[in-house]
Amino acid sequence: MKKLPRHIEEKFYDTIFGTVALEEFESWVYSDKEIETILSEDEYLELISFNYKKNGAKYELVNLLTDRYIDLAEYEKWRMLNLLYAAKNKDEKLPDILRQFYDLYCKGYAFLNDLGLGYGLTVEVPPSNYKAETWEEISETEKLELIGSFYPQLQSDIERAITWIENGKIILSGKTDEIGHYEYEDLRTEEERKSTVWTEVESDNKSGWSVKESNLKILNEEKRPTTMHKNYGGDTADLNSKTTLSFWSKFKSLWH
Incomplete structure (x- = not known):
């Protein structure tokens, strides 16, 4: 795999993940003089002759960039x-x-x-x-x-x-x-894996839900749990930020 300067890799990477639009990448390839000197003649020709307007262009370009230039x-x-x-x-x-x-x-x-x-x-x-x-x-x-x-x-x-x-x-x-x-x-x-920020204060093994309180001093001053956590067989989901004790009490009643 060809080793590129980091800023060129960044452009390729941002294009792969959509931060840079296909049209912007195309314009950059045509106008940037550095890329022409870094790539071989065949590699540069491949990029400037690529049909960026055809159906499936993004998919093909992503495959091209990841196969030849970017170790993700x-x-x-x-x-x-x-x-x-x-x-x-x-x-x-x-x-x-x-x-x-x-x-x-x-x-x-x-x-x-x-x-x-x-x-x-x-x-x-x-x-x-x-x-x-x-x-x-x-x-x-x-x-x-x-x-x-x-x-x-x-x-x-x-x-x-x-x-x-x-x-x-x-x-x-x-x-x-x-x-x-x-x-x-x-x-x-x-x-x-143990959290330094969250301490479990209550849990229900049957439902998989638990409530965790933040150890951050600025949140502790509010005296409220800050996240509710659900275990889905190893995967997790959270309800967070403005969760209140009253909401937790209402939610807990659903277990019984």
């Missing part, structure tokens, strides 16, 4: 580690990165339960004492206070996720299933 697993590992190391830097990008972790959690990366569903969702939907529905609606002082409340635990959780990926406990494939969820292999032990 290698690229996805690089992408995730980049995000994690950027989060570890604790700079102005951190809130957006935490929200990306929540998005990635929702798209199949369940190993980001703590980083995404814990910290990311708390940024996405601030605690009720901030009297705001979104991150953008709270003040700069409140933003600093909210992010600051995550430490030092957040740093430890970021480092833990980095270790999983670097040590091969989480093996990313870079592929998605039929509903667009990212696929990966999880080789962590039961102890390594």
Whole structure:
């Protein structure tokens, strides 16, 4: 497989996963002079002569790019580690990165339960004492206070996720299933899978539902469970964020 500069790989990867539209990729291939010098004459000719307008063009292009240029697993590992190391830097990008972790959690990366569903969702939907529905609606002082409340635990959780990926406990494939969820292999032990953010406070073995309370100080001040969890034979689903004790009591009555 031909090794390309990382920024070229990024363009190919974003096209594969739809961040870059087919029309944009086509225009880039025609206009970018660097790609012409990096690829062989035959490879470049193949891309500029490709029929981007025909039916099934996206499917054929994805196959072409993944067969010849992109190792999806290698690229996805690089992408995730980049995000994690950027989060570890604790700079102005951190809130957006935490929200990306929540998005990635929702798209199949369940190993980001703590980083995404814990910290990311708390940024996405601030605690009720901030009297705001979104991150953008709270003040700069409140933003600093909210992010600051995550430490030092957040740093430890970021480092833990980095270790999983670097040590091969989480093996990313870079592929998605039929509903667009990212696929990966999880080789962590039961102890390594234990959450540092969530503590189970009640469960029902018959139904598979449990309620978990956040260990984050800023959420504990609200004195409420923050996620309801359903075990589907190894797969999980969560109802999260604004779950209340009263709702949990009503839900629990359905078991009996």
